[in-house]
Amino acid sequence: MAIARNEMTAKPKQAPELIKSGRATMSPSYNPRPLVLERGQGVRVYDIDGRSYLDFLAGIAVNLLGYGHPSLTEALRSRIETGLLHTSNGFFTAPQVQLQCALVENSFADRVFLANSGAEANEAAIKLARRYQRTVANTPRFEIITFENSFHGRTIGALSATGQPKYHEGFEPLVPGFLYARFNDLAHVESLIGEHTAAIMLEPVQGEAGVFAADQAFMSGLRDLCDKHGILLILDEIQCGMGRTGRLFAHEQYGVEPDIMTLAKGLGGGVPIGAMLARDSVFAGFVPGSHATTFGGNPVAATAALTVLGEVTAPGFCERVKALGDMLRSGCEEIAAAHEVVTEVRGLGLMLGIAVDGGPSVAGAVADECRARGLLVNAAGGRAVRLVPPLVITEADIEEALSILGAAFAAVTGGGQDS
Ligand SMILES: Cc1ncc(COP(=O)(O)O)c(C=O)c1O
DSSP: OOOOHHHHHSSOOOHHHHHHHHHHHSOTTOOOOSOOEEEEEBTEEEETTSOEEEESSHHHHTOTTOBSOHHHHHHHHHHHHTSOOOOOTTSOOHHHHHHHHHHHHTSSOSEEEEESSHHHHHHHHHHHHHHIIIIISOOOOOEEEEEBTOOOOSSHHHHHHSBOHHHHTTSOSOOSOEEEEOTTOHHHHHHHOOTTEEEEEEOSEETTTTOEEOOHHHHHHHHHHHHHHTOEEEEEOTTTTTTTTSSSSTHHHHTOOOSEEEEOGGGGTTSOOEEEEEOHHHHTTOOTTSSOOSSTTOHHHHHHHHHHHHHHTSTTHHHHHHHHHHHHHHHHHHHHHHOTTEEEEEEETTEEEEEESSOHHHHHHHHHHHHHTTEEOEEETTTEEEEOOOTTOOHHHHHHHHHHHHHHHHHHHSOSOOO
């Protein structure tokens, strides 16, 4: 059905009308909260009726610099004023080259494949691992060991890598060659290694599952297993990378280097971009034509990512994330002590999960209660309230969030003080 022109130019619609039309026309695979967001400033977003929310969800761990950050706004404005929004990878642009160089300078990698999303960065990683084993290492290896409760994206390859049956339902047959090991269980990983194992792929901190960090011994053990068997270690830092854990990349916490790393989410600070990084020796698996994407390295997205990377690598930035993470964590632990329903506070830096007993409804109800009180958070894995705020929050923001969280837990569980 054609859209009437006056439909698009008519006076702004009100929230209930937008929500109704949104639900009627959106893919039924989504179920948004009944909130129409209109603008953001600092670490707050504002709905269409002017109500403000302290945002500890940040577009699902994306908006690292919050909203309206001066350097990001200015960089994007200047980029748009050049008129050159897109070129394709048939040409170079300065932002794309500068971003590649900055990622290389700040990581273990020599080269970067720029993509548009996390799933797409992971597809590139899976393809590179397979082609490296075939064409460089000259082995018949194609299998990739991933983990139970992992999340690597929704495209069919990334979905096949994702170790959660609920996301597979109805999409079978999946891409063959993925085996799922138990997270933090080195012996189980070892039992799955065979002559066809090409790579081991994991999130150093599983975000979507409810914020589970890998143990030190597990990460070191995986590196040793990979070295021993000629297997590539792929780290999906799409959610936990870019300063979120208090180091630029989460693997720095463990002193373990991957062979391939993927980034997305926070990389563009809200502008869609993904990246797959590896050393020259591994990138030798790609030759011209083996892999590509039209929008990868798009100058607008690259400008955003370059600006975000500049901010996150500025002296003291990650140290501050760590200190803020410690403060948020100890506040969450106080909430845990006051509410029996909380079993654990998990995570690293500003990527925390307040794990709750009592089924998915409790975490979801706490998130809804928080929203009603002006704080955005979500329920991850159905059993944890996930806190992934912009990395530019202040101590005062943390205090406010903790006070709302405490009141929300009290309201939902009937325990503690509902203030
Ligand atoms: C660790 C991880 N990998 C991959 C993805 C997929 O990213 P995208 O939704 O940009 O495709 C996500 C998204 O939540 C993620 O958390």
